[in-house]
Amino acid sequence: MPSPWKSRSEREPRRPPASDAGRGPAGPGPREELRLYGLNAVRAVFARRPDAIRKLYLTEGRIPALQPLLKWCVAHRVGYRVVEEEDLHRLAASAHHEGVVADVLRVEPTPLSAWLRDLPDGPQCAIWLDGVGNPHNFGAILRSAAHFGVAAVLLPKDSTLALSGAAARVAEGGAEAVPLVRLGRSDNALAQLRGAGFTLAATVVSGGRDLFATAPPARLVYVLGAEGEGMDRELASGCDLQLSIPGTGAVESLNVAAATAVMLAAWRARA
Known part of the structure; x- marks a missing residue:
């Protein structure tokens, strides 16, 4: 089984493209996805509906706290990237991301x-x-x-x-x-x-x-x-x-x- 950790050469670029919030032509679009941030918010999605997770970004410091989620991502071929703090600022459009951002499928009312x-x-x-x-x-x-x-x-x-x-x-x-x-x-x-x-x-x-x-x-x-x-x-x-x-x-x-x-x-x- 491949390692759950990414090498530095595979990490997110310093300026992640805004289009990362959506998927390609064959997958869900931005309106069907929600960009979550915050440790408890991401953990709650993982606990209740892990299949909704489409992409994960985290700082190196969050690797220990999110090991179960990262192992799940590897097992289910869900992409994740270890990024720098300022990258998460841009992805979340907030400084309150607590070291993790996830793109997940939105639940309609x-x-x-x-x-x-x-x-x-x-x-x-x-x-x-x-x-x-x-x-x-x-x-x-x-x-x-x-x-x-x-x-x-x-x-x-x-x-x-x-x-x-x-x-x-x-x-x-x-x-x-x-x-x-x-x-x-x-x-x-x-x-x-x-x-x-x-x-x-x-x-x-x-x-x-x-x-x-x-x-x-x-x-x-x-x-x-x-x-x-x-x-x-x-x-x-x-x-x-x-x-x-x-x-x-x-x-x-x-x-x-x-x-x-x-x-x-x-x-x-x-x-």
């Missing part, structure tokens, strides 16, 4: 009907993100969702929100643990979720019920609004509950990622 069909009975919690767009907030939400055992993150029909390398790194592996689900029209989605036994709770800055004084239903969807504009008013009014997180009033509100963590902790404590 599941349609709502398919997700509901396969969802087990019993207590379940999901998050509906209305207009959230910041990748770091998205990553933090996915991390909290994985920690508290959320069944899915629901994305509106016209939402452009998608997993990015930055979001996956912030999620610290959580992006692989929480399915993304694509909704249809909002009114249809509300009806489908209610038909599956879910209560929908809009999270509002003020005027809602006290989160900590309200017993959460066993099957619950938290609907959270955008970072700046907040939630669509029609959607908020169409939910079954409106919930607020009480605080001192010293600041107007928590940001959407922090609010999500608080909401999920409240559900987990009482579900």
Whole structure:
């Protein structure tokens, strides 16, 4: 069996071509692939769906920590290159790559009907993100969702929100643990979720019920609004509950990622 380590002559050039994110004419294109970076993000893909890995770049210092992955790459003829730190800066377009970058196949969101069909009975919690767009907030939400055992993150029909390398790194592996689900029209989605036994709770800055004084239903969807504009008013009014997180009033509100963590902790404590 060939050695899992590359010689210096086989290493990545100092300026890796941008086209490395995609494949050749016969393989997946850039839109079907995602460039991940960060140790936990890459390890999570390897643990859950190793066949999705298409190419790996790492610094020499990461070889010991990634030996199982490198051996897998050799056994399955997946290319990898040992590169310099500055090469990873360019590949990831970030200094926060933690010594490893991987090109992996992207998982497309599941349609709502398919997700509901396969969802087990019993207590379940999901998050509906209305207009959230910041990748770091998205990553933090996915991390909290994985920690508290959320069944899915629901994305509106016209939402452009998608997993990015930055979001996956912030999620610290959580992006692989929480399915993304694509909704249809909002009114249809509300009806489908209610038909599956879910209560929908809009999270509002003020005027809602006290989160900590309200017993959460066993099957619950938290609907959270955008970072700046907040939630669509029609959607908020169409939910079954409106919930607020009480605080001192010293600041107007928590940001959407922090609010999500608080909401999920409240559900987990009482579900």
